Every structure is written in structure tokens, then in C-alpha cells.
Amino acid sequence: MKNILIPVLALLPLLIPATSHAADTDKLQADTAATNRLQPDLVMGKWRGLFTIKPGVEVPFHFQVERDGAVYLLNGNEKFAAGHFSIANDSLFIPFPLFENELALAYDGNLLSGVLRKQNLKGGTTLVKAQKGIADRFYETGSSPIKDISGTYDVEFGSAEGKKEKAVGIFQQKGHRVTATFLRVTGDSRFLEGTLEDNQLQLSSFIGSSPSYYKATVLPDGSLKGENVNARSSTPFTASLNPNAALPDAYSLTKLKEESNRIFQFSFPDANGNIISSSDNRFAGKPLIVTIGGTWCPNCMDEANFMGAWYEKNKNRGIEVVALQYERQTDTAYIKKAFDRFSKRYNIQYPLLVGGVADKQVVVASLPALQNFISFPTTVFIDKTGKVSKLHTGFSGPATGKYYEDFIKTFHEEADKLLQ
Numbered sequence: 001m002k003n004i005l006i007p008v009l010a011l012l013p014l015l016i017p018a019t020s021h022a023a024d025t026d027k028l029q030a031d032t033a034a035t036n037r038l039q040p041d042l043v044m045g046k047w048r049g050l051f052t053i054k055p056g057v058e059v060p061f062h063f064q065v066e067r068d069g070a071v072y073l074l075n076g077n078e079k080f081a082a083g084h085f086s087i088a089n090d091s092l093f094i095p096f097p098l099f100e101n102e103l104a105l106a107y108d109g110n111l112l113s114g115v116l117r118k119q120n121l122k123g124g125t126t127l128v129k130a131q132k133g134i135a136d137r138f139y140e141t142g143s144s145p146i147k148d149i150s151g152t153y154d155v156e157f158g159s160a161e162g163k164k165e166k167a168v169g170i171f172q173q174k175g176h177r178v179t180a181t182f183l184r185v186t187g188d189s190r191f192l193e194g195t196l197e198d199n200q201l202q203l204s205s206f207i208g209s210s211p212s213y214y215k216a217t218v219l220p221d222g223s224l225k226g227e228n229v230n231a232r233s234s235t236p237f238t239a240s241l242n243p244n245a246a247l248p249d250a251y252s253l254t255k256l257k258e259e260s261n262r263i264f265q266f267s268f269p270d271a272n273g274n275i276i277s278s279s280d281n282r283f284a285g286k287p288l289i290v291t292i293g294g295t296w297c298p299n300c301m302d303e304a305n306f307m308g309a310w311y312e313k314n315k316n317r318g319i320e321v322v323a324l325q326y327e328r329q330t331d332t333a334y335i336k337k338a339f340d341r342f343s344k345r346y347n348i349q350y351p352l353l354v355g356g357v358a359d360k361q362v363v364v365a366s367l368p369a370l371q372n373f374i375s376f377p378t379t380v381f382i383d384k385t386g387k388v389s390k391l392h393t394g395f396s397g398p399a400t401g402k403y404y405e406d407f408i409k410t411f412h413e414e415a416d417k418l419l420q
Helices: 002-015 018-036 298-317 332-346 360-366 402-419
Strands: 045-054 057-065 070-075 078-084 086-088 091-096 101-108 111-118 126-132 151-157 165-174 177-184 192-197 200-205 212-218 224-229 234-241 267-269 275-277 288-293 320-327 352-357 378-382 388-393
Touching: 045 111, 057 200, 057 212, 101 126, 177 200, 192 212, 212 234, 267 352, 288 298, 298 320, 298 332, 298 402, 320 332, 332 352, 352 360, 378 402, 388 402
Parallel strands: 288 320, 320 352
Antiparallel strands: 045 057, 045 126, 057 070, 070 078, 078 091, 086 091, 091 101, 101 111, 111 126, 151 165, 151 234, 165 177, 177 192, 192 200, 200 212, 212 224, 224 234, 267 275, 288 378, 378 388
């Protein structure tokens, strides 16, 4: 019996219809693929990510994945909207449209690993990993802060060439948690978040471009000595407490040529190729505010967020706004895409014009009234006769607190004066 049974068992696969066997195999493979495929519910919640920007240097950040697919980058008090995530098999993709970057991440339990890269897959990548449910930004040792460093600081950044750049540091501390920003004449470093343990300070930020990382030692006299570290180099800085720390007057830095007679002229195309000029009838006899920036610039995003809302409330008062954009690419397809998403993001109802490529020398060459150009963004206030009343260099965003409030107050006063 035993000898008979073995041959019969051996023949069983051949006795099963081939179509039935193939169907069962396909079903098994489909069930296995479905089991391994990443499901949206698995990625909902708060994640702590770590970029490896160079060997031995990791920069943390937090992001929140919502049930509707939206992803938010969390820095200090800011919840910065990224794009909506997508899933392909076991991989999660988080786009950052304003910077044309994305996170491409493989899922394994509560862990993600992958890279930050350009959406067109060109250029280099930055390694990144993430774990779900970790609240601490930096790994904490439990050491108590040496002191409370809250306050305003005079800051000096160095460089490899020996140049010095003045800045203002703004720090707020609660326990070991620290939020901060550095304000330069060109703008601020936006929302930084980190920890102070013993005498060691670490701060980071990420909104979709390159991660920012600062570290410093709190010295016995309360001053700070540290560096801003990036993938290629590091910039040293020192900071000393000064409640009256301030930068040069932002209205005194960008100059007009004497021969311009303070007349500010421009003539550039919009995304559809329509030329809009300062001499157009739509601007005749009206005050005009011109912003000089770019869709790639974080401080310009803060300015657009303010200006878009302000113009919506004030456009019926007889004042105009135009944005001259200097971009990293100027081909028609790119400009249409970049202008469309920028306008939608910040509810911009005024014209965006293509000034040229994002280069300060190009700005000066394309705007004959300018003697110099220091920063994206720069804001030009023009009166009803077409003459410049003020020029403001840079932008102090919401992260700067009272400096942002001071800018808004002065902006409103100047706009009201132009309308008189």
C-alpha cells in the first residue's frame, strides 16, 4: 500500500486542472501583495525625522500626517503645509511643491527610511529616516539647562573669507525647550526649535528645502559660541545678550541712482507673456507697491503671505501691488507652474511678473532706477506721481515677534500715507 500511495501522491499536482492551480497562485500572490502594501492609516500621526547632512551630523525635524492626506512640517509655533502624501506599494512620498523637492520613504513598521531629493530626480540626495510617535526633537540626556537664555542677542556670524555679518538672535526658553530665530538684514531664519541641556544648545528647522542646524555652547558669562552647520561647511557665530539689539534701518540700505529722480520703471511679462509696465493706465495716478522676490525664497513666502491678505483687504482703496519675480528657471512651463502654485498658496490677486533669473546683478541690470540690490525680498513704495517714497530691504517674518509687528505697523502707516 505504501509503495502504491507514493506514486499516486506524486501524480496529484498533474491531476489538478492547470487553470485552477494558476488562479490559486495568482490569488495567493495578490493577497501577499495586499498584506505588504502600505496602507494610509499606518502613516497617520506625528513623526520625528532625522536627516544625515554629512557623516556624523544628524538634523531632526517633526512632521504631522493628517487623515485627509495633508502633511505639515512642525517648527516651533509654526505648522507649515507641505503637499499631500501618496503611496506606492510599501513607499511613502511627501512632496514639497514650493521647493520642488520630495521625501521618498520606504515603510517598515513604525520606521521610514529614504531620501530627500528633487522631484525631477536630478541632483544629489540627503539620507533621512523617521520614527512615529517620538515627541522630543533632539535626543535628550536628562541634564538640566545651565541657565535660561531667553532674550535678544547681538550676533556676529563669521565666514571662511574672514567677513563678519551682524545679526540679531531672538531666543525663548521653557524648561529645556528653546525656540529661536536669527534676524539678518536680508531676512530671518524663520522658526527654529531645539533644546538646551547643560550648556549645549541645538536648534533645527525644515520646511521642504534644506534642513537648518545650529549648535552652540553657553559660556560662563551667558554668551553663546556656536556654528551654523550645513552639508558643505559651517559658519561660526557668537552672541551676547542685549535687550536693545538691532540691525541697520531696513529703509536705508537699498539705494536709487541719483539720475533716476526717484522714478521707478519696469516692464516685464506675466506667465502668459503679457507685458505689464509701470506706465500702463492701470497704475496712472495710483500709489503702487512693488515687491522684488522669487517663489523659491522662504522670506519671500512670508512676505507674500502678508501681502496677499493685505491686498485683498485694501485693493478697493485705489492702491496697486505688483510682484517682480526672479526665478531659478525662466522657461514658460516652469514659470506657469511656479506662479500658479504660489498664487494659490498665498491668495495673490495682483500680477506676478518675470523679472529674470534669481541673481542680484540681474535685478540691478533689469531695474534702471536701482543703484544696488541687497536682498530678496525688497519692497518699493511708489507714490501717485510715480516716485519712490521708501524702499524696504529684506523681510522680518512672524518668527521675529516684535520686529514683525514693527514692520506691519510701519507698512500700514506708509500705505496710508501714499493713499492720502
